Amino acid sequence: MATTNSIIRDPSLAPEGKLKIDWAQAHMPVLNRIREEFERELPFKGLKVAISLHLEAKTAYLAKVIQAGGAQVAITGSNPLSTQDDVCAALAEDGITVFAKYNPTAEEYHDLLVKTVETKPDLIIDDGGDLVTILHTERQDLLATIRGGAEETTTGILRLKAMEKDGSLKFPMVAVNDAYCKHLFDNRYGTGQSVWDGINRTTNLVVAGKTVVVSGYGWCGKGVAMRAKGLGANVVVTEVDAIKAVEAYMDGFAVMPMDEAAKVGDFFVAVTGNKDVIRGTHFENMKDGAILSNAGHFDVEVNLVELAAMAVSKRTVRRNIEEYALKDGRRVYVLAEGRLVNLAAGDGHPAEIMDMTFALQALALRYANENYQSLGAKVINVPYELDEQVARTKLSAMGVAIDTLSGEQKAYLDSWTAH
Ligand code: ADE
Numbered sequence: 001m002a003t004t005n006s007i008i009r010d011p012s013l014a015p016e017g018k019l020k021i022d023w024a025q026a027h028m029p030v031l032n033r034i035r036e037e038f039e040r041e042l043p044f045k046g047l048k049v050a051i052s053l054h055l056e057a058k059t060a061y062l063a064k065v066i067q068a069g070g071a072q073v074a075i076t077g078s079n080p081l082s083t084q085d086d087v088c089a090a091l092a093e094d095g096i097t098v099f100a101k102y103n104p105t106a107e108e109y110h111d112l113l114v115k116t117v118e119t120k121p122d123l124i125i126d127d128g129g130d131l132v133t134i135l136h137t138e139r140q141d142l143l144a145t146i147r148g149g150a151e152e153t154t155t156g157i158l159r160l161k162a163m164e165k166d167g168s169l170k171f172p173m174v175a176v177n178d179a180y181c182k183h184l185f186d187n188r189y190g191t192g193q194s195v196w197d198g199i200n201r202t203t204n205l206v207v208a209g210k211t212v213v214v215s216g217y218g219w220c221g222k223g224v225a226m227r228a229k230g231l232g233a234n235v236v237v238t239e240v241d242a243i244k245a246v247e248a249y250m251d252g253f254a255v256m257p258m259d260e261a262a263k264v265g266d267f268f269v270a271v272t273g274n275k276d277v278i279r280g281t282h283f284e285n286m287k288d289g290a291i292l293s294n295a296g297h298f299d300v301e302v303n304l305v306e307l308a309a310m311a312v313s314k315r316t317v318r319r320n321i322e323e324y325a326l327k328d329g330r331r332v333y334v335l336a337e338g339r340l341v342n343l344a345a346g347d348g349h350p351a352e353i354m355d356m357t358f359a360l361q362a363l364a365l366r367y368a369n370e371n372y373q374s375l376g377a378k379v380i381n382v383p384y385e386l387d388e389q390v391a392r393t394k395l396s397a398m399g400v401a402i403d404t405l406s407g408e409q410k411a412y413l414d415s416w417t418a419h
Contacts (some may be wrong), residue, residue: 006092007112009085009101017090020057021064027351028058028370029397030359030390031065036295039067043366045070048145050121052113052131053152054343055100058354060091062097066125067096074119076100078127078152080338081344111313117142123365124149126173128297129156136168148172148368148375152362154187154218155273155297159377173373174364176357178400179382181390183219186357189350191342192223195269196231202320202335203291208232213265215258216272218243220295224269224378225253238259238277258282268292268303269341280306288330302338320345359390 074097077083164167212228237248262282311324336344393416
């Protein structure tokens with residue numbers, strides 16, 4: 001049943017979108033099991049759920065799972081370049097209200113987010129905090145119905161914690177990013193693989209023997225650096241956190257300030273969550289042909305305003321690659337307009353990884369709905385049992401068995417006198 005109120009680019013793309021969603025679904029066994037449970041138990045019966053996530057095939061399947069749990073679902077993107085129009089068309093055909101298009105203007109992007117909250121949801125899923133921000137600023141009139149929600153990413157959780165601290169947060173938000181089965185796998189192995197997938201398919205250049213500068217050694221940075229090493233690169237890490245810098249050094253990477261790294265890098269990946277990580281003074285010292293990309297949530301890590309001001313010309317040299325020619329003849333290349341390279345120039349993390357992340361999203365949303373009255377307007381951790389449930393289901397889907405503690409072993413661990 002198609003929804004008539006969706007705003008999408010082209011409904012005729014639905015068959016291609018459906019194939020993509022089917023492929024993702026076939027590789028998401030944990031989420032499949034949750035869908036079966038939701039179909040039986042209808043935990044969201046009669047409720048409205050609004051979602052803002054990178055709107056590609058795996059996300060679409062999550063939306064369908066929430067719908068299978070009885071919810072009326074409205075969905076929008078969480079980055080103007082990560083929305084896939086064929087996936088939107090397929091979802092709209094399946095009765096989900098979709099407010100999303102690839103590459104909308106900034107104004108359109110904002111309007112689509114507002115339209116999504118205007119569906120008056122009971123529950124939300126957010127990635128980077130766009131829905132939460134709109135609900136707490138320009139559309140506070142829509143706060144009344146909200147029971148709670150779940151947030152996907154590091155950046156969003158930082159913002160939620162700032163809101164909680166100054167007393168602005170008005171409903172509980174479950175911090176999905178902080179669950180083990182999210183950041184250990186999605187941030188590390190997901191980002192590690194999808195960033196290189198995005199860079200490789202966009203540039204079609206060799207990585208082996210080149211110098212890759214990774215800024216930020218959080219879970220995402222660790223994954224990007226690890227996979228760069230696997231591709232044969234010399235890896236340099238830049239950090240502001242002393243402990244993470246020691247970790248990067250002992251993991252075998254060169255560590256240096258960006259002022260130095262700027263001179264040696266062939267590829268740069270900024271993944272800090274902060275702004276201006278690569279900026280004017282750095283562009284001045286880069287090699288001709290340096291390739292810059294961002295894997296942090298917002299497009300603020302590479303200062304493109306400064307780069308544009310320094311450039312004598314700018315042109316698109318290949319899909320998702322812009323060349324900035326500098327006065328002295330050097331050229332610096334920026335991938336995907338400095339937006340998330342893995343999603344704006346790729347399809348995001350692999351399906352088997354998003355399987356765990358989105359299983360947690362589905363379970364976290366159910367948890368928020370069942371407990372919102374006692375949770376309070378706070379940032380809530382995913383209960384450990386849900387994390388463990390996802391890990392156990394994943395192990396079983398992968399055909400991997402593990403050991404169990406004997407009674408004696410448990411007693412030994414619980415005691416401080418046993419030998
Ligand atoms: N696909 C959907 N959401 C994603 C995310 N947050 N990161 C990577 N791939 C995704």
